[in-house]
Amino acid sequence: MVHAAFLMPLFPLVGFAVLLTLGRRIGDPWAGWIGTAAIAGAFVAACVTFAGLVGEPASTREFTQTFFTWIPVGGLQVKAALYIDPLSMTMCLFITGVSMLIHLYSIGYMKGDRDYSKFFVYLNLFVFSMLVLVLANNLLVTFVGWEGVGVCSYWLISYWFQSESNASAGKKAFIYNRIGDVGFLLAMFLIFSKAGSLDYSVIFAHKDLIGGGVATAAVLLLFLGACGKSAQIPLFNWLPDAMAGPTPVSALIHAATMVTAGVYLLCRVSPILQLSPDADWVIAIVGVSTAFVAMTIATSQQDIKKVLAFSTVSQIGYMILAVGCGAYTAAIFLMVCHAFYKGLLFLGAGSVIHGTEDEQDLKRLGALRKVLPWTFGTFIFGWLAISGIPPFSGFWSKGDVLDNVFAKSPVLWAIGLVTALGTAYYMTRLFYLTFYGKARWREPAPDRPAHHTPHESPWVMRIPLIVLAVLASVAGFIDLPVGGLDFFNTWLDPVFAGSLYNDHEHSLTVWALSVTDAAVAVLGLFIAWRIWRVRADRPEFEPRFLQRVWYWDDAYDAIFGRPGEALARFSATVIEGRIIDGAVNGVGSLVRVTSTKARRFQTGYVRNYALAIALGLALIIAFMVSRVWWS
Amino acid sequence: MTAAIVLAAVQTSRATIPDVITFAVAAAVILVGALGVVTSANPVHSALSLVLTLFGVAVLFIEQDAQFLAVVQVIVYAGAIVVLFLFVIMYLGVDRRENIEAEPLRGQRPLAFVLVAIALVGILAMLAAAHWVTGAHAVAGSTTAGGKSNVYLLGKAVFTTYLFAFEATAALLVVAIVGAVMLARRPTNELEDEELESAAGDDESGSGADAGGLPRHGDSDGVDDVPSDAAANAPAHGEARS
Amino acid sequence: MSINGDWYLILAAALFAIGAVGLLVRRNVLVMFMCIELMLNAANLTFVTFSRMLGDIGGQAVVFFVLVVAAAEVVIGLGIVVTIFRRRVSTTADDLHVLKG
Structure with a gap:
């Protein structure tokens, strides 16, 4: 049964090929159903593989499926192979599952779009690339998938490319990712130069060859790659702009799956991470800083999707923090739960946007609980889960992370706790401004008329909401911090054996921490409720500093943007205009002058040309005579 | 003088007198024919001279035991190719005299003679210096x-x-x-071609057989492009009615 | 036994030279073609002579191929002459200098 693994990437690839060639002819809505069916096939294949893997004894739950040797160059032997172990299996299950739901949702959401089938072409290619990323058995094939999801992300952010701002958002995401990719590539070179291979198993077997400074450098370079992909400080600015894409894309790529690829990569190479405690500290500090900064920004954003985007950045910060503390299981656990509840929140937001005809401004929503009952009903679960209210999944997964952080450093734990408070606050703000209060969409704004009464979404969009709401509620129970009930921990134990904080402290501390988490969540919820139920317009709680994202983009503009612009202008006028054009024009006029002279030889008379041949004949014979007579 | 050459030829080789005479006559025919090709003002005469040369070469092939080639030479060259030449000449109706003395391209003729002379002298010089006994084995099989x-x-x-x-x-x-x-x-699309064709036919039938330096055709589009020195050398295209 | 091969070679050289001069000085395309045939015959004569001198049948085989190629060349060449004549009513090589640089 485990040998069905190759079907997981195959189904989306086939779906991609079919839609690419025939998509336009198939059109709306059957192209969407074909795309969804391809992902459903992948999900079934993942389930079959999972069942096969569970059937194995825990110690042998890993195998490799090799297809061919991709690059056979001397010592560099790169194989196109799948590596299936509990970690990659977990990723595949939730990637295919969530993707399937979001594909289904997109059938309704993208209805009537101009390039309906193109959307599913990209989505299927994305799922294929993501599975390649996750299932690869070496760094280079992982990198192929890494770039594949990057380019799909670019296409999908710029999906409505007719608008200039959407196109720029796509470019921004692409360029930020490139910066991270440089780190990934350099890390790959470094590891290959020391370990002599790119296969994970070989690298881990020879990890004692990578030591000291090299290990720190390699880990930090890999972390740079992860920062780009997972939107961590200092490369996090692209993710909020990426919300320019259609909302299902935000849910799938920029919340549930692709942006967690950085976390997955770090977990995949966790044996190397453990070689460098210094680098682990850097990772933890960057993670907690990102979580905190993004949380503060999320408290004052006006756009419903922007709030969720910064929330995503903040949550991934938690995951990175867990990785930095060596709590890989906790990071993956949070990733899975986050995929469910953040996917749900984005799809709910999409449903709101869909129902109100593209209204994203929180201050123009409100009181939607009556007109969008299904969206409202499911959104509650997402809201409570991310806020960390027991017994929803967010409470267990975030608690797991914070417990491990506490064991590493109480200071980091404290910052994380404040972030958890802020999370509950901004999510409640969003929830309240969207579904409670006055129906502000009834009032006409200066720049746009009042909306008609919003309408609930069709059932293809409601089903994913319901399924994800259930998952977001119960997913936490797969890993309860109680002996015997930590199934997820046991499942991943073969992969992360020997991790620092992998074992829970079964003591009073855990209980105390859990109670603290819950209390903080309730407190955040309460504060937000008090503030925002008064009225929607509270500028004192939305400082400009936070609205402008800590002036982060402005700083980059000043540091990199303006000098770059000046350099480009200099190149365009002086280097391009004088030097390059001068050289090109000089060559041109040189050719013109010489050929004006040379063209006189071309008389057009064929007998003149015959004369030239005769001259050649005379010269050749003269040469031969000279060789015969004077040799 | 011919007799002296024949005697010299007999003395320098192991050939018999009939062989030498055959060679001499054939060589004379070849050279006369070749000169006739080059110097005849009328293309028909050139073609007939070419037959002479080809026939002489065929004789020399037989003389050198290449009987098959000799036969092919007569059949293909003299029989087919020259007939084809004559056919084209007649078909196009260009069987009239050409003014051989005129040379519109300045320097073409002296340069041609000088260069060909250099080549000829060079070939003869190599011939004089050559040693023919190579001792190499026949690659493709012996002739005998x-x-x-x-x-x-x-x-x-x-x-x-x-x-x-x-x-x-x-x-x-x-x-x-x-x-x-x-x-x-x-x-x-042969409308244009028909017109050209009929124009050429009219010209031919209408102008009789009197000699003269009249340019025959193509003045309007030909003269402008000819260099001035060529244009000065009348008749412009070096062709005259026969 | 025929006479010494040197005489044949001298004759072939002379024939070649006459053909070359003719090619260079004559303006009628048809006559120029005939001059090329003269040069080809000179080469053929040389081949046959060497074939006899070296006792190698290969020389004659080459002449055989030269004959075939010459026939093809004449066919195509005269076809081109006819085609050009249709358009420009001339067989004078100097009339065709539209490719002047």
């Missing part, structure tokens, strides 16, 4: 092996050693036939 006839030996060489070249020439001939058909076929 086992007393077989020339046709047998040549056929064997062509169909074994040179089989690939033989097949390639077959393909070449097919291509040439197709090409010739394509070239000679009238274009579908």
Whole structure:
């Protein structure tokens, strides 16, 4: 049964090929159903593989499926192979599952779009690339998938490319990712130069060859790659702009799956991470800083999707923090739960946007609980889960992370706790401004008329909401911090054996921490409720500093943007205009002058040309005579 | 003088008198024919002179035991190619005298003579310096092996050693036939060509056989492009009625 | 036994030279073609002579192929002459200098 693994990437690839060639002819809505069916096939294949893997004894739950040797160059032997172990299996299950739901949702959401089938072409290619990323058995094939999801992300952010701002958002995401990719590539070179291979198993077997400074450098370079992909400080600015894409894309790529690829990569190479405690500290500090900064920004954003985007950045910060503390299981656990509840929140937001005809401004929503009952009903679960209210999944997964952080450093734990408070606050703000209060969409704004009464979404969009709401509620129970009930921990134990904080402290501390988490969540919820139920317009709680994202983009503009612009202008006028054009024009006029002279030889008379041949004949014979007579 | 050359030839080789006489007569025919080709003002005369040369060469082939080639030379060259030349000359109606003395291209004639003279002298100089005994074995088979006839030996060489070249020439001939058909076929849009054709016919029939320096055709589009020195050398195109 | 091969070679050289001069000085395309035939015959004569001198049938085989190629060449060449004549009513090589640089 485990040998069905190759079907997981195959189904989306086939779906991609079919839609690419025939998509336009198939059109709306059957192209969407074909795309969804391809992902459903992948999900079934993942389930079959999972069942096969569970059937194995825990110690042998890993195998490799090799297809061919991709690059056979001397010592560099790169194989196109799948590596299936509990970690990659977990990723595949939730990637295919969530993707399937979001594909289904997109059938309704993208209805009537101009390039309906193109959307599913990209989505299927994305799922294929993501599975390649996750299932690869070496760094280079992982990198192929890494770039594949990057380019799909670019296409999908710029999906409505007719608008200039959407196109720029796509470019921004692409360029930020490139910066991270440089780190990934350099890390790959470094590891290959020391370990002599790119296969994970070989690298881990020879990890004692990578030591000291090299290990720190390699880990930090890999972390740079992860920062780009997972939107961590200092490369996090692209993710909020990426919300320019259609909302299902935000849910799938920029919340549930692709942006967690950085976390997955770090977990995949966790044996190397453990070689460098210094680098682990850097990772933890960057993670907690990102979580905190993004949380503060999320408290004052006006756009419903922007709030969720910064929330995503903040949550991934938690995951990175867990990785930095060596709590890989906790990071993956949070990733899975986050995929469910953040996917749900984005799809709910999409449903709101869909129902109100593209209204994203929180201050123009409100009181939607009556007109969008299904969206409202499911959104509650997402809201409570991310806020960390027991017994929803967010409470267990975030608690797991914070417990491990506490064991590493109480200071980091404290910052994380404040972030958890802020999370509950901004999510409640969003929830309240969207579904409670006055129906502000009834009032006409200066720049746009009042909306008609919003309408609930069709059932293809409601089903994913319901399924994800259930998952977001119960997913936490797969890993309860109680002996015997930590199934997820046991499942991943073969992969992360020997991790620092992998074992829970079964003591009073855990209980105390859990109670603290819950209390903080309730407190955040309460504060937000008090503030925002008064009225929607509270500028004192939305400082400009936070609205402008800590002036982060402005700083980059000043540091990199303006000098770059000046350099480009200099190149365009002086280097391009004088030097390059001068050289090109000089060559041109040189050719013109010489050929004006040379063209006189071309008389057009064929007998003149015959004369030239005769001259050649005379010269050749003269040469031969000279060789015969004077040799 | 001829007798002296013949005697000298007999003395320098082991040839018999009839051989020498055959060679001498054939060589004279060849050279006379060749000069006739070059110096005849009328293309028809050139073609007939060419027959002389080709015939002389055929004689020398026989003299050198290349009987098959001699026969082919007569059949293909004299029989087919020269007839084709004559056919084209008649078909196009260009069987009239050409003014050989005129040379519109300045320097063409002296340079031609000088360069060809250099080449000729060079060839003769190499001939004088050559030592013919190479001792090399025949690559494609002897000309006299086992007393077989020339046709047998040549056929064997062509169909074994040179089989690939033989097949390639077959393909070449097919291509040439197709090409010739394509070239000679009238274009579908032949209005313009009809006019040109009838114009040439009128010219021919109307102007009789009197000699003169009248330019025959193409003045309007030809004269402008000819260099001034060429234009000065009347008649402009060096062609005169015969 | 025929006479010494040197005489044949001298004759061939002279024939070649006459053909070359003719090619260079004559303006009628048809006559120029005939001059090329003269040069080809000179080469053929040389081949046959060497074939006899070296006792190698290969020389004659080459002449055989030269004959075939010459026939093809004449066919195509005259076809081109006819085609050009249709358009420009001339067989004078100097009339065709539209490719002047």
